[in-house]
Amino acid sequence: MSELQTLTPKPSQSGWRDFVAGSFAGMAQVATGQPLDTVKVRVQIDPHRYKGPFDCIVRTVREESIFALYKGMASPLIGIGAVNALLFAAYSKFKQIQSPFNGELEIWQIALAGAGADLLTLFPDLSLGAVNSVLASPVELLKVRLQAQYTPRSSSIPSPTLKQYKGPVELASHLVSTHGIRHGLFRGFWATFLREIPAYAGFYAGFEYTKRKFGGRHGVELGVGQLMTAGAVGGVCYWLSCYPLDVVKSMVQGSEKPQERFYVFKTIRTIYRQDGLRGFMRGMSPTILRTIPAAGATFTVYEFSMRALNKM
Template sequence: MLQKHNTEAHGIKYKNGLHCTARILQTEGVKGLYRGATSSFVGVAFESSLLFGIYSQTKQSLQGGGQSDVPRPQVIIPSAAYGGAIISFVLCPSELVKCRMQIQGTDSLVPKFSRYSSPLDCALQTMKNEGVTGIFRGGFTTLLRESIGSAVFFSVYDGVAFWSAVLPLDVAKTIIQTAPDKSSTRNPFAVLNSIYSRAGLKGCYTGFGPTIVRAFPANAAAIVTWELAMKMLGDKS
Protein backbone atom coordinates (compact mmCIF):
# COMPACT_ATOMS: atom_id res chain seq x y z
CA MET A 1 0.00 0.00 0.00
CA LEU A 2 2.72 2.42 0.99
CA GLN A 3 4.74 1.66 -2.13
CA LYS A 4 1.77 2.14 -4.42
CA HIS A 5 0.06 5.20 -2.95
CA ASN A 6 2.93 7.17 -1.39
CA THR A 7 4.93 7.18 -4.62
CA GLU A 8 2.09 8.47 -6.82
CA ALA A 9 1.89 12.11 -7.77
CA HIS A 10 -1.69 12.27 -6.48
CA GLY A 11 -3.85 10.10 -4.23
CA ILE A 12 -3.78 8.67 -0.71
CA LYS A 13 -0.72 9.49 1.37
CA TYR A 14 0.14 7.44 4.44
CA LYS A 15 2.31 8.95 7.16
CA ASN A 16 3.88 5.61 8.05
CA GLY A 17 3.19 1.90 8.35
CA LEU A 18 0.98 2.32 11.42
CA HIS A 19 -1.13 4.97 9.71
CA CYS A 20 -1.53 2.67 6.71
CA THR A 21 -2.57 -0.22 8.96
CA ALA A 22 -5.09 1.93 10.83
CA ARG A 23 -6.58 3.20 7.57
CA ILE A 24 -7.02 -0.34 6.25
CA LEU A 25 -8.62 -1.51 9.53
CA GLN A 26 -10.99 1.46 9.42
CA THR A 27 -12.10 0.96 5.83
CA GLU A 28 -11.88 -2.82 5.38
CA GLY A 29 -11.55 -4.41 8.78
CA VAL A 30 -9.08 -7.10 9.79
CA LYS A 31 -9.61 -9.05 6.55
CA GLY A 32 -8.17 -6.09 4.65
CA LEU A 33 -4.78 -6.73 6.25
CA TYR A 34 -4.74 -10.20 4.70
CA ARG A 35 -5.91 -9.24 1.23
CA GLY A 36 -3.79 -11.10 -1.30
CA ALA A 37 -2.31 -13.36 1.37
CA THR A 38 -3.22 -16.62 -0.38
CA SER A 39 -1.10 -16.04 -3.46
CA SER A 40 1.70 -14.66 -1.29
CA PHE A 41 1.79 -17.72 0.99
CA VAL A 42 1.81 -20.14 -1.95
CA GLY A 43 4.50 -18.19 -3.80
CA VAL A 44 6.77 -17.74 -0.78
CA ALA A 45 6.52 -21.37 0.33
CA PHE A 46 7.49 -22.68 -3.10
CA GLU A 47 10.05 -19.92 -3.65
CA SER A 48 11.94 -20.58 -0.41
CA SER A 49 12.37 -24.30 -0.99
CA LEU A 50 13.36 -23.73 -4.60
CA LEU A 51 15.83 -20.94 -3.81
CA PHE A 52 17.70 -22.81 -1.08
CA GLY A 53 17.74 -25.98 -3.15
CA ILE A 54 19.13 -24.31 -6.28
CA TYR A 55 21.64 -22.33 -4.24
CA SER A 56 22.89 -25.43 -2.43
CA GLN A 57 23.24 -27.52 -5.60
CA THR A 58 24.89 -24.74 -7.61
CA LYS A 59 27.29 -23.98 -4.76
CA GLN A 60 28.37 -27.62 -4.56
CA SER A 61 28.87 -27.76 -8.34
CA LEU A 62 31.04 -24.64 -8.36
CA GLN A 63 33.05 -25.98 -5.41
CA GLY A 64 33.72 -29.17 -7.32
CA GLY A 65 31.72 -31.23 -4.83
CA GLY A 66 34.03 -30.50 -1.87
CA GLN A 67 31.55 -30.19 0.98
CA SER A 68 34.28 -29.69 3.57
CA ASP A 69 35.59 -26.57 1.89
CA VAL A 70 34.39 -23.23 3.22
CA PRO A 71 32.38 -21.54 0.43
CA ARG A 72 34.15 -18.55 -1.09
CA PRO A 73 32.51 -15.31 -2.26
CA GLN A 74 33.22 -16.23 -5.89
CA VAL A 75 31.09 -19.34 -5.27
CA ILE A 76 28.41 -17.88 -3.02
CA ILE A 77 27.54 -14.82 -5.12
CA PRO A 78 26.95 -16.50 -8.50
CA SER A 79 25.15 -19.45 -6.85
CA ALA A 80 22.80 -17.15 -4.98
CA ALA A 81 22.26 -14.84 -7.96
CA TYR A 82 21.43 -17.81 -10.18
CA GLY A 83 18.95 -19.16 -7.63
CA GLY A 84 17.35 -15.73 -7.30
CA ALA A 85 17.00 -15.37 -11.07
CA ILE A 86 15.26 -18.75 -11.35
CA ILE A 87 12.76 -18.13 -8.55
CA SER A 88 11.82 -14.75 -10.01
CA PHE A 89 9.73 -16.64 -12.57
CA VAL A 90 7.69 -18.09 -9.70
CA LEU A 91 7.51 -14.93 -7.63
CA CYS A 92 6.51 -12.51 -10.38
CA PRO A 93 3.01 -13.93 -11.06
CA SER A 94 2.24 -14.55 -7.38
CA GLU A 95 3.36 -11.04 -6.38
CA LEU A 96 1.46 -9.44 -9.25
CA VAL A 97 -1.74 -11.09 -8.04
CA LYS A 98 -0.95 -10.16 -4.42
CA CYS A 99 -0.29 -6.50 -5.25
CA ARG A 100 -3.41 -6.14 -7.41
CA MET A 101 -5.59 -7.77 -4.78
CA GLN A 102 -4.17 -5.51 -2.08
CA ILE A 103 -4.59 -2.17 -3.80
CA GLN A 104 -8.14 -2.68 -5.05
CA GLY A 105 -9.44 -2.46 -1.50
CA THR A 106 -8.07 1.06 -0.98
CA ASP A 107 -8.42 2.38 -4.54
CA SER A 108 -11.67 4.34 -4.69
CA LEU A 109 -11.31 4.54 -8.47
CA VAL A 110 -11.95 0.80 -8.80
CA PRO A 111 -15.73 0.20 -8.73
CA LYS A 112 -16.80 -2.76 -6.60
CA PHE A 113 -18.44 -4.61 -9.49
CA SER A 114 -15.14 -4.74 -11.39
CA ARG A 115 -12.95 -5.88 -8.49
CA TYR A 116 -11.33 -9.30 -8.39
CA SER A 117 -13.27 -11.85 -6.37
CA SER A 118 -10.25 -14.05 -5.62
CA PRO A 119 -6.55 -14.50 -6.49
CA LEU A 120 -7.53 -17.00 -9.20
CA ASP A 121 -10.00 -14.52 -10.67
CA CYS A 122 -7.27 -11.86 -10.66
CA ALA A 123 -4.86 -14.15 -12.52
CA LEU A 124 -7.48 -15.19 -15.09
CA GLN A 125 -8.68 -11.62 -15.68
CA THR A 126 -5.10 -10.43 -16.08
CA MET A 127 -4.37 -13.06 -18.73
CA LYS A 128 -7.68 -12.36 -20.46
CA ASN A 129 -7.09 -8.61 -20.64
CA GLU A 130 -3.30 -8.53 -21.09
CA GLY A 131 -2.42 -11.91 -22.51
CA VAL A 132 -0.21 -14.56 -20.96
CA THR A 133 2.68 -12.09 -20.77
CA GLY A 134 0.51 -9.86 -18.59
CA ILE A 135 0.87 -12.19 -15.62
CA PHE A 136 4.63 -11.68 -15.89
CA ARG A 137 4.47 -7.88 -15.86
CA GLY A 138 7.41 -6.66 -13.80
CA GLY A 139 9.35 -9.86 -14.48
CA PHE A 140 12.62 -8.13 -15.35
CA THR A 141 12.43 -6.02 -12.20
CA THR A 142 11.66 -9.09 -10.08
CA LEU A 143 14.64 -10.90 -11.63
CA LEU A 144 16.95 -8.00 -10.79
CA ARG A 145 15.61 -7.78 -7.24
CA GLU A 146 15.93 -11.49 -6.54
CA SER A 147 19.32 -12.07 -8.17
CA ILE A 148 20.96 -9.04 -6.52
CA GLY A 149 19.15 -9.51 -3.22
CA SER A 150 19.92 -13.22 -2.98
CA ALA A 151 23.61 -12.58 -3.66
CA VAL A 152 23.64 -10.08 -0.79
CA PHE A 153 21.56 -12.27 1.53
CA PHE A 154 23.64 -15.44 1.20
CA SER A 155 26.85 -13.44 1.50
CA VAL A 156 25.95 -11.99 4.89
CA TYR A 157 22.89 -14.01 6.03
CA ASP A 158 20.99 -10.82 6.74
CA GLY A 159 17.46 -9.96 5.60
CA VAL A 160 18.02 -6.30 6.45
CA ALA A 161 20.94 -6.22 4.03
CA PHE A 162 18.76 -7.87 1.39
CA TRP A 163 16.06 -5.22 1.54
CA SER A 164 18.50 -2.34 1.99
CA ALA A 165 20.05 -3.34 -1.32
CA VAL A 166 16.93 -3.99 -3.36
CA LEU A 167 13.94 -2.19 -1.83
CA PRO A 168 13.95 0.48 -4.58
CA LEU A 169 13.54 -2.32 -7.13
CA ASP A 170 10.67 -3.71 -5.07
CA VAL A 171 9.01 -0.29 -5.08
CA ALA A 172 9.43 -0.08 -8.86
CA LYS A 173 8.02 -3.60 -9.27
CA THR A 174 4.90 -2.69 -7.30
CA ILE A 175 4.33 0.41 -9.44
CA ILE A 176 4.84 -1.54 -12.67
CA GLN A 177 2.56 -4.41 -11.67
CA THR A 178 -0.30 -2.20 -10.45
CA ALA A 179 -0.24 0.44 -13.19
CA PRO A 180 -3.78 0.77 -14.62
CA ASP A 181 -2.46 1.44 -18.11
CA LYS A 182 -1.00 -1.77 -19.54
CA SER A 183 1.09 0.26 -21.99
CA SER A 184 2.90 2.09 -19.18
CA THR A 185 6.66 1.65 -18.87
CA ARG A 186 8.10 -1.57 -17.48
CA ASN A 187 11.55 -0.05 -17.12
CA PRO A 188 12.34 -0.02 -13.37
CA PHE A 189 15.01 2.64 -13.76
CA ALA A 190 12.57 4.99 -15.50
CA VAL A 191 10.05 4.39 -12.70
CA LEU A 192 12.64 5.04 -9.99
CA ASN A 193 13.87 8.15 -11.75
CA SER A 194 10.30 9.49 -11.74
CA ILE A 195 9.87 8.70 -8.04
CA TYR A 196 13.24 10.22 -7.18
CA SER A 197 12.38 13.44 -9.01
CA ARG A 198 9.21 13.80 -6.90
CA ALA A 199 10.18 12.38 -3.51
CA GLY A 200 13.95 11.94 -3.50
CA LEU A 201 15.76 8.90 -2.11
CA LYS A 202 13.17 8.56 0.66
CA GLY A 203 10.52 7.88 -1.95
CA CYS A 204 12.58 5.05 -3.43
CA TYR A 205 12.66 3.40 0.02
CA THR A 206 8.96 3.75 0.74
CA GLY A 207 7.77 0.98 3.05
CA PHE A 208 11.25 0.18 4.35
CA GLY A 209 10.16 0.06 8.02
CA PRO A 210 7.33 -2.50 7.65
CA THR A 211 9.45 -4.57 5.28
CA ILE A 212 12.30 -4.82 7.79
CA VAL A 213 9.91 -5.74 10.61
CA ARG A 214 8.55 -8.55 8.42
CA ALA A 215 12.03 -9.65 7.34
CA PHE A 216 13.30 -10.54 10.84
CA PRO A 217 10.96 -13.48 11.62
CA ALA A 218 10.62 -14.57 7.99
CA ASN A 219 14.34 -14.82 7.26
CA ALA A 220 15.17 -16.25 10.67
CA ALA A 221 12.69 -19.08 10.12
CA ALA A 222 14.00 -19.73 6.60
CA ILE A 223 17.65 -19.86 7.69
CA VAL A 224 17.04 -22.11 10.70
CA THR A 225 14.90 -24.50 8.65
CA TRP A 226 17.51 -24.69 5.89
CA GLU A 227 20.40 -25.25 8.30
CA LEU A 228 18.52 -28.03 10.09
CA ALA A 229 17.62 -29.66 6.78
CA MET A 230 21.25 -29.58 5.62
CA LYS A 231 22.43 -31.20 8.86
CA MET A 232 19.79 -33.90 8.58
CA LEU A 233 20.95 -34.60 5.03
CA GLY A 234 24.56 -34.85 6.15
CA ASP A 235 25.84 -31.60 4.57
CA LYS A 236 28.54 -30.32 6.95
CA SER A 237 29.47 -27.23 4.91
Protein backbone atom coordinates (compact mmCIF):
# COMPACT_ATOMS: atom_id res chain seq x y z
CA MET A 1 0.00 0.00 0.00
CA SER A 2 2.16 2.89 1.18
CA GLU A 3 5.90 2.99 1.46
CA LEU A 4 5.28 1.90 5.02
CA GLN A 5 3.27 -1.05 3.75
CA THR A 6 5.73 -1.82 0.95
CA LEU A 7 8.36 -2.05 3.65
CA THR A 8 6.08 -4.00 5.96
CA PRO A 9 7.67 -4.93 9.28
CA LYS A 10 7.29 -8.46 10.50
CA PRO A 11 3.72 -9.20 11.54
CA SER A 12 4.67 -9.69 15.15
CA GLN A 13 5.94 -6.12 15.20
CA SER A 14 3.29 -4.38 13.13
CA GLY A 15 0.09 -6.33 13.72
CA TRP A 16 -1.31 -4.02 16.40
CA ARG A 17 -0.54 -0.98 14.23
CA ASP A 18 -2.49 -2.48 11.32
CA PHE A 19 -5.36 -3.18 13.70
CA VAL A 20 -5.52 0.35 15.14
CA ALA A 21 -5.00 2.12 11.79
CA GLY A 22 -7.54 -0.18 10.13
CA SER A 23 -10.09 0.63 12.81
CA PHE A 24 -9.73 4.37 12.24
CA ALA A 25 -9.89 3.83 8.47
CA GLY A 26 -13.09 1.79 8.76
CA MET A 27 -14.81 4.45 10.84
CA ALA A 28 -13.80 7.14 8.33
CA GLN A 29 -15.23 5.01 5.52
CA VAL A 30 -18.62 4.62 7.22
CA ALA A 31 -18.92 8.25 8.30
CA THR A 32 -18.14 9.45 4.78
CA GLY A 33 -20.22 7.03 2.72
CA GLN A 34 -23.28 5.96 4.73
CA PRO A 35 -25.99 8.11 3.02
CA LEU A 36 -25.22 6.93 -0.52
CA ASP A 37 -24.70 3.39 0.76
CA THR A 38 -28.27 3.47 2.07
CA VAL A 39 -29.48 4.61 -1.36
CA LYS A 40 -27.53 1.78 -3.00
CA VAL A 41 -29.04 -0.86 -0.70
CA ARG A 42 -32.60 0.40 -1.11
CA VAL A 43 -32.37 0.49 -4.90
CA GLN A 44 -30.83 -3.00 -4.94
CA ILE A 45 -33.44 -4.59 -2.68
CA ASP A 46 -36.60 -2.73 -3.71
CA PRO A 47 -35.98 -1.41 -7.25
CA HIS A 48 -39.65 -1.04 -8.13
CA ARG A 49 -40.35 1.37 -5.25
CA TYR A 50 -38.04 4.02 -6.74
CA LYS A 51 -37.50 5.36 -10.26
CA GLY A 52 -33.78 5.56 -9.64
CA PRO A 53 -31.13 6.65 -7.11
CA PHE A 54 -32.09 10.34 -7.19
CA ASP A 55 -35.76 9.50 -6.67
CA CYS A 56 -34.72 7.30 -3.76
CA ILE A 57 -32.86 10.19 -2.12
CA VAL A 58 -35.73 12.64 -2.62
CA ARG A 59 -38.44 10.28 -1.39
CA THR A 60 -36.41 9.03 1.56
CA VAL A 61 -35.76 12.58 2.80
CA ARG A 62 -39.31 13.77 2.06
CA GLU A 63 -41.17 10.77 3.49
CA GLU A 64 -38.84 9.73 6.33
CA SER A 65 -36.39 12.64 7.00
CA ILE A 66 -32.75 13.14 6.12
CA PHE A 67 -31.72 10.98 9.07
CA ALA A 68 -33.19 7.94 7.31
CA LEU A 69 -30.14 8.03 5.04
CA TYR A 70 -28.07 7.15 8.11
CA LYS A 71 -30.10 4.09 9.08
CA GLY A 72 -28.04 1.08 10.06
CA MET A 73 -24.95 3.19 10.70
CA ALA A 74 -24.27 1.85 14.20
CA SER A 75 -23.50 -1.68 13.03
CA PRO A 76 -20.78 -0.79 10.47
CA LEU A 77 -19.46 2.11 12.54
CA ILE A 78 -18.53 -0.38 15.24
CA GLY A 79 -18.10 -3.52 13.19
CA ILE A 80 -16.38 -2.23 10.05
CA GLY A 81 -13.58 -0.87 12.20
CA ALA A 82 -12.80 -4.42 13.32
CA VAL A 83 -13.35 -5.78 9.80
CA ASN A 84 -10.95 -3.28 8.24
CA ALA A 85 -8.46 -3.75 11.04
CA LEU A 86 -8.26 -7.49 10.46
CA LEU A 87 -8.38 -7.03 6.69
CA PHE A 88 -5.39 -4.69 6.61
CA ALA A 89 -3.50 -6.98 9.02
CA ALA A 90 -4.27 -10.03 6.85
CA TYR A 91 -3.27 -8.11 3.73
CA SER A 92 0.06 -7.15 5.29
CA LYS A 93 0.73 -10.72 6.36
CA PHE A 94 -0.11 -12.15 2.94
CA LYS A 95 2.37 -9.70 1.39
CA GLN A 96 4.93 -10.86 3.93
CA ILE A 97 4.33 -14.48 2.92
CA GLN A 98 4.95 -13.63 -0.74
CA SER A 99 7.99 -11.49 -0.01
CA PRO A 100 9.69 -12.47 3.27
CA PHE A 101 12.49 -9.94 2.67
CA ASN A 102 10.12 -7.02 2.10
CA GLY A 103 10.90 -6.59 -1.59
CA GLU A 104 8.46 -4.66 -3.76
CA LEU A 105 5.68 -6.87 -5.09
CA GLU A 106 4.24 -6.91 -8.58
CA ILE A 107 0.69 -5.55 -9.00
CA TRP A 108 -0.67 -9.08 -9.55
CA GLN A 109 0.87 -10.08 -6.22
CA ILE A 110 -0.80 -7.08 -4.58
CA ALA A 111 -4.11 -8.28 -6.04
CA LEU A 112 -3.43 -11.78 -4.74
CA ALA A 113 -2.68 -10.38 -1.28
CA GLY A 114 -5.95 -8.45 -1.33
CA ALA A 115 -7.92 -11.52 -2.38
CA GLY A 116 -5.97 -13.59 0.14
CA ALA A 117 -7.23 -11.48 3.03
CA ASP A 118 -10.60 -13.04 2.27
CA LEU A 119 -9.49 -16.39 0.83
CA LEU A 120 -7.57 -17.14 4.00
CA THR A 121 -10.92 -17.38 5.74
CA LEU A 122 -10.80 -21.03 4.68
CA PHE A 123 -7.38 -21.44 6.30
CA PRO A 124 -7.58 -19.62 9.65
CA ASP A 125 -4.31 -21.11 10.89
CA LEU A 126 -2.45 -18.92 8.41
CA SER A 127 -3.67 -15.59 9.78
CA LEU A 128 -6.03 -14.21 12.38
CA GLY A 129 -6.81 -11.49 9.90
CA ALA A 130 -8.27 -14.08 7.55
CA VAL A 131 -11.67 -14.06 9.26
CA ASN A 132 -12.79 -11.00 7.29
CA SER A 133 -15.92 -12.57 5.82
CA VAL A 134 -16.87 -14.06 9.18
CA LEU A 135 -16.97 -10.54 10.62
CA ALA A 136 -18.20 -8.71 7.52
CA SER A 137 -21.20 -10.95 6.89
CA PRO A 138 -23.18 -10.26 10.11
CA VAL A 139 -22.09 -6.60 10.17
CA GLU A 140 -23.41 -6.06 6.65
CA LEU A 141 -26.52 -8.14 7.30
CA LEU A 142 -27.58 -5.89 10.19
CA LYS A 143 -26.71 -2.78 8.19
CA VAL A 144 -28.69 -3.87 5.13
CA ARG A 145 -31.76 -4.90 7.12
CA LEU A 146 -31.87 -1.60 9.01
CA GLN A 147 -31.23 0.48 5.88
CA ALA A 148 -34.13 -1.23 4.12
CA GLN A 149 -36.61 -0.36 6.87
CA TYR A 150 -39.22 2.05 5.56
CA THR A 151 -40.53 4.28 8.35
CA PRO A 152 -42.77 7.07 6.97
CA ARG A 153 -43.29 10.03 9.29
CA SER A 154 -46.60 11.05 7.70
CA SER A 155 -49.82 9.27 8.68
CA SER A 156 -51.05 9.67 5.09
CA ILE A 157 -48.36 7.25 3.87
CA PRO A 158 -49.12 3.53 4.41
CA SER A 159 -47.10 2.06 7.25
CA PRO A 160 -44.87 -0.94 6.54
CA THR A 161 -46.27 -4.34 7.40
CA LEU A 162 -42.93 -5.80 8.46
CA LYS A 163 -41.67 -5.46 12.03
CA GLN A 164 -39.45 -2.45 12.64
CA TYR A 165 -36.28 -2.68 14.73
CA LYS A 166 -34.74 0.13 16.77
CA GLY A 167 -31.17 -0.92 16.28
CA PRO A 168 -28.66 -3.71 15.52
CA VAL A 169 -28.89 -5.35 18.96
CA GLU A 170 -32.67 -5.82 18.79
CA LEU A 171 -32.45 -7.02 15.18
CA ALA A 172 -29.61 -9.46 15.92
CA SER A 173 -31.52 -10.87 18.89
CA HIS A 174 -34.60 -11.40 16.74
CA LEU A 175 -32.67 -13.11 13.93
CA VAL A 176 -30.87 -15.48 16.27
CA SER A 177 -33.98 -16.38 18.29
CA THR A 178 -36.09 -16.88 15.15
CA HIS A 179 -33.67 -18.44 12.66
CA GLY A 180 -30.57 -19.37 14.65
CA ILE A 181 -26.98 -18.36 14.00
CA ARG A 182 -26.45 -19.85 10.54
CA HIS A 183 -29.71 -18.81 8.88
CA GLY A 184 -30.20 -15.73 11.02
CA LEU A 185 -27.10 -13.72 11.87
CA PHE A 186 -24.94 -15.30 9.16
CA ARG A 187 -27.51 -15.16 6.37
CA GLY A 188 -25.70 -14.48 3.11
CA PHE A 189 -22.26 -15.52 4.36
CA TRP A 190 -21.23 -17.31 1.16
CA ALA A 191 -22.52 -14.47 -1.00
CA THR A 192 -20.37 -12.11 1.08
CA PHE A 193 -17.38 -14.42 0.83
CA LEU A 194 -17.65 -14.74 -2.95
CA ARG A 195 -17.98 -10.97 -3.30
CA GLU A 196 -14.95 -10.18 -1.17
CA ILE A 197 -12.43 -12.24 -3.17
CA PRO A 198 -12.46 -10.22 -6.42
CA ALA A 199 -13.44 -7.03 -4.58
CA TYR A 200 -10.32 -6.78 -2.43
CA ALA A 201 -8.08 -7.94 -5.25
CA GLY A 202 -9.28 -4.88 -7.20
CA PHE A 203 -9.26 -2.68 -4.10
CA TYR A 204 -5.60 -3.06 -3.20
CA ALA A 205 -4.31 -3.46 -6.76
CA GLY A 206 -6.04 -0.26 -7.88
CA PHE A 207 -4.68 1.68 -4.94
CA GLU A 208 -1.12 0.37 -5.23
CA TYR A 209 -0.98 0.89 -9.01
CA THR A 210 -2.11 4.51 -8.70
CA LYS A 211 0.18 5.14 -5.76
CA ARG A 212 3.16 3.94 -7.76
CA LYS A 213 2.18 6.18 -10.67
CA PHE A 214 2.46 9.07 -8.23
CA GLY A 215 5.96 7.89 -7.33
CA GLY A 216 4.97 6.37 -4.00
CA ARG A 217 7.72 3.79 -3.76
CA HIS A 218 10.39 3.05 -1.19
CA GLY A 219 10.99 6.01 1.10
CA VAL A 220 8.52 8.33 -0.66
CA GLU A 221 5.58 9.70 1.31
CA LEU A 222 2.55 10.82 -0.69
CA GLY A 223 0.45 13.86 0.17
CA VAL A 224 -3.21 13.93 1.12
CA GLY A 225 -4.45 14.68 -2.41
CA GLN A 226 -2.43 11.85 -3.93
CA LEU A 227 -3.57 9.38 -1.27
CA MET A 228 -7.19 10.42 -1.69
CA THR A 229 -6.92 9.93 -5.47
CA ALA A 230 -5.23 6.55 -5.15
CA GLY A 231 -7.80 5.48 -2.58
CA ALA A 232 -10.67 6.58 -4.83
CA VAL A 233 -9.23 4.54 -7.72
CA GLY A 234 -8.96 1.55 -5.38
CA GLY A 235 -12.58 2.00 -4.36
CA VAL A 236 -13.82 2.18 -7.94
CA CYS A 237 -11.80 -0.96 -8.80
CA TYR A 238 -13.38 -2.69 -5.78
CA TRP A 239 -16.92 -2.20 -7.09
CA LEU A 240 -16.12 -2.82 -10.75
CA SER A 241 -14.65 -6.16 -9.68
CA CYS A 242 -17.63 -7.40 -7.70
CA TYR A 243 -20.79 -5.34 -8.13
CA PRO A 244 -23.16 -8.05 -9.49
CA LEU A 245 -22.27 -10.23 -6.49
CA ASP A 246 -23.02 -7.31 -4.17
CA VAL A 247 -26.54 -7.08 -5.60
CA VAL A 248 -26.97 -10.81 -4.94
CA LYS A 249 -25.70 -10.39 -1.38
CA SER A 250 -28.05 -7.50 -0.64
CA MET A 251 -31.03 -9.41 -2.01
CA VAL A 252 -30.23 -12.43 0.14
CA GLN A 253 -29.61 -10.44 3.31
CA GLY A 254 -32.68 -8.27 2.79
CA SER A 255 -34.98 -11.27 2.42
CA GLU A 256 -37.34 -12.23 5.24
CA LYS A 257 -37.03 -15.92 4.38
CA PRO A 258 -34.04 -18.01 5.51
CA GLN A 259 -31.59 -18.96 2.80
CA GLU A 260 -31.91 -22.30 1.00
CA ARG A 261 -29.28 -24.58 -0.50
CA PHE A 262 -27.54 -23.07 -3.52
CA TYR A 263 -29.19 -19.74 -2.69
CA VAL A 264 -26.53 -17.73 -4.54
CA PHE A 265 -27.41 -19.37 -7.86
CA LYS A 266 -31.15 -19.19 -7.16
CA THR A 267 -30.89 -15.47 -6.38
CA ILE A 268 -28.93 -14.88 -9.59
CA ARG A 269 -31.70 -16.58 -11.58
CA THR A 270 -34.37 -14.53 -9.78
CA ILE A 271 -32.65 -11.21 -10.51
CA TYR A 272 -32.14 -12.16 -14.16
CA ARG A 273 -35.77 -13.21 -14.61
CA GLN A 274 -37.02 -9.95 -13.10
CA ASP A 275 -34.76 -7.38 -14.75
CA GLY A 276 -32.31 -9.14 -17.04
CA LEU A 277 -28.64 -8.24 -16.96
CA ARG A 278 -29.36 -4.65 -15.90
CA GLY A 279 -30.72 -6.05 -12.64
CA PHE A 280 -27.15 -6.81 -11.59
CA MET A 281 -26.23 -3.13 -11.98
CA ARG A 282 -28.99 -1.68 -9.78
CA GLY A 283 -27.63 1.11 -7.60
CA MET A 284 -24.28 1.28 -9.38
CA SER A 285 -24.21 5.07 -9.85
CA PRO A 286 -24.62 6.05 -6.16
CA THR A 287 -22.13 3.32 -5.27
CA ILE A 288 -19.41 4.80 -7.48
CA LEU A 289 -20.19 8.34 -6.26
CA ARG A 290 -20.02 7.11 -2.68
CA THR A 291 -16.79 5.16 -3.02
CA ILE A 292 -14.73 8.08 -4.32
CA PRO A 293 -14.72 10.04 -1.03
CA ALA A 294 -15.23 6.95 1.18
CA ALA A 295 -12.36 4.88 -0.19
CA GLY A 296 -10.18 7.97 -0.43
CA ALA A 297 -10.79 8.67 3.25
CA THR A 298 -10.21 5.02 4.15
CA PHE A 299 -6.74 4.80 2.65
CA THR A 300 -5.72 8.31 3.68
CA VAL A 301 -6.68 7.79 7.32
CA TYR A 302 -4.98 4.38 7.28
CA GLU A 303 -1.76 5.74 5.79
CA PHE A 304 -1.46 8.70 8.15
CA SER A 305 -2.40 6.54 11.14
CA MET A 306 0.36 4.08 10.22
CA ARG A 307 2.86 6.90 9.83
CA ALA A 308 2.01 8.20 13.27
CA LEU A 309 2.00 4.76 14.89
CA ASN A 310 5.33 3.77 13.32
CA LYS A 311 6.93 6.77 15.02
CA MET A 312 5.86 5.55 18.45
